[in-house]
Amino acid sequence: MTDSVCCPLCEEPLARFCCCNGGGGNLYFLGECRKHGAWGFTLFVQQILTSSKQEHREIRYKTGQLLIEKTLRNKFNQSKDEHFIPGKMITESLLNAVILLGDEESEIPQCTSLQIKLGEFLRKYPTNNMLDILTRSLCNIARHISLPDNYANDFIRHGSTLHNSLIFSLKDSHETNVIKNLVEAGWITSKENANGDERITLTFEGWKKFGELEEAREESNTAFVAMWFSKATAKFRDVAKKAITEAGYDEPIIIDAYEHNNYIMDEVIDQIRHAKFIIADFTCVPETVADGKITGGVRGGVYFEAGFAKGLGKEVIVTCKDDEEAKKRRHFDIEQINTLFWQENSGKLIDSQGNDFQKRLADRIKATVGRGKNKKRT
Numbered sequence: 351m352t353d354s355v356c357c358p359l360c361e362e363p364l365a366r367f368c369c370c371n372g373g374g375g376n377l378y379f380l381g382e383c384r385k386h387g388a389w390g391f392t393l394f395v396q397q398i399l400t401s402s403k404q405e406h407r408e409i410r411y412k413t414g415q416l417l418i419e420k421t422l423r424n425k426f427n428q429s430k431d432e433h434f435i436p437g438k439m440i441t442e443s444l445l446n447a448v449i450l451l452g453d454e455e456s457e458i459p460q461c462t463s464l465q466i467k468l469g470e471f472l473r474k475y476p477t478n479n480m481l482d483i484l485t486r487s488l489c490n491i492a493r494h495i496s497l498p499d500n501y502a503n504d505f506i507r508h509g510s511t512l513h514n515s516l517i518f519s520l521k522d523s524h525e526t527n528v529i530k531n532l533v534e535a536g537w538i539t540s541k542e543n544a545n546g547d548e549r550i551t552l553t554f555e556g557w558k559k560f561g562e563l564e565e566a567r568e569e570s571n572t573a574f575v576a577m578w579f580s581k582a583t584a585k586f587r588d589v590a591k592k593a594i595t596e597a598g599y600d601e602p603i604i605i606d607a608y609e610h611n612n613y614i615m616d617e618v619i620d621q622i623r624h625a626k627f628i629i630a631d632f633t634c635v636p637e638t639v640a641d642g643k644i645t646g647g648v649r650g651g652v653y654f655e656a657g658f659a660k661g662l663g664k665e666v667i668v669t670c671k672d673d674e675e676a677k678k679r680r681h682f683d684i685e686q687i688n689t690l691f692w693q694e695n696s697g698k699l700i701d702s703q704g705n706d707f708q709k710r711l712a713d714r715i716k717a718t719v720g721r722g723k724n725k726k727r728t
C-alpha cells in the first residue's frame with residue numbers, strides 16, 4: 351500500500367492502492383481514486399490507458415467518464431439511504447470495484463471483484479444517440495450537486511476539470527453543443543457571475559426531469575431468469591433466486607412458474623420489458639432422441655431472450671455450468687461475454703475458483719445493476 355502511485359486516468363495520487371495476486375501469476379491493481387472511485391486494471395490495460403497514441407487517448411477519456419458516472423451513481427444512491435454514513439462510501443465502492451481486463455485476457459482466478467473486458471465496458475458509452483448523451487450528462491451534474499458535501503455549492507464552474515468529466519463529449523465543440531442543448535431544453539442554466547465565472551446549475555425543470563429519469567431507472571425491482579428447465583439446473587434455479595433477493599430485488603420471474611393467461615412468448619417479452627435486468631444461463635446437454643422427439647441441446651429460447659433484453663438496453667448477466675459439454679456448445683458470440691461459471695459440489699454451487707456461487711452472483715448483480723430497493727438494514 352502506497353500513496354505515491356497515481357491514477358492512470360487523471361494522474362492524481364491514489365487515496366489507496368494495492369497490487370493483488372489473482373493466482374497463476376496473474377497480477378492486477380486496485381486503487382481508490384478521489385475522482386474515479388474504486389477500480390482496478392491489469393498491466394496490459396494500464397499500458398493502454400497511459401499510452402500517448404490518439405486511439406488510446408480516446409479510450410482513456412471514455413473509460414474515465416464511465417467510471418465517474420458509475421461512482422456518482424453509487425454515491426448518490428448511498429446518500430439517499432436513511433442510514434447513510436459518510437465513511438461507508440469508501441467501503442461500499444471497494445466492494446463494487448470493477449477490474450478492467452484486456453479484450454484478449456482471460457478472467458483472473460481468485461479475483462472476486464467484477465471483471466469486465468475493456469471493450470465491453472466501453473460499449474456502455476453513449477455514441478450517436480443525442481438524447482442519451484443529454485440525459486446522462488444531466489444526471490451526472492444533478493448527482494454531483496446532490497451529494498452531501500456539495501450542498502453549499504449548487505453549481506459547477508464551466509470549463510473546470512470536474513465540469514468536463516460530467517459532460518459526455520469527446521471534443522470541445524461537442525461539449526458546447528451538449529451544454530447548448532441542455533439550456534435549450536430548459537434543464538440547466540449557464541450564466542456568468544460578477545467575477546466572470548460561468549456557472550452551470552439545474553433549473554426546476556431540470557430537477558424535475560432528473561427525478562423522472564431516476565424514477566424510471568429504479569422503478570422495476572424484478573429480474574427475469576432465462577434458463578433451461580430441467581432437473582440438471584434445479585440447484586442453479588434455487589441459488590439464482592436467492593442471489594437476486596440477496597441483492598435487494600423481488601422474487602425473480604421464471605416463466606414456467608409464473609401464472610398467466612397469455613401466449614407464452616407474449617408473456618416472456620412483456621416480463622423482460624418490465625424487468626430491471628436478466629440472468630441468462632446457457633447450460634445445455636447433448637441432444638437425445640426418443641419417440642421421434644429431440645430433447646436437450648442448445649436452448650434457443652435463452653439466446654432469444656438474452657438478445658431481446660440486450661436490445662432494450664438492459665443488463666444481461668451470463669452464466670453457464672462449468673462443464674466441457676455445455677461450454678463448447680456456446681455460440682462464439684456468447685463465448686466473448688464475461689461469464690460466471692458454476693458447478694455443484696456436495697449439494698452446494700461454487701464458481702470456477704471454488705467460491706460460493708450465490709455470493710458471487712449477488713455481488714455481480716450489485717456491481718453491474720446496483721442494489722435493489724429491498725435493502726437490508728444493519
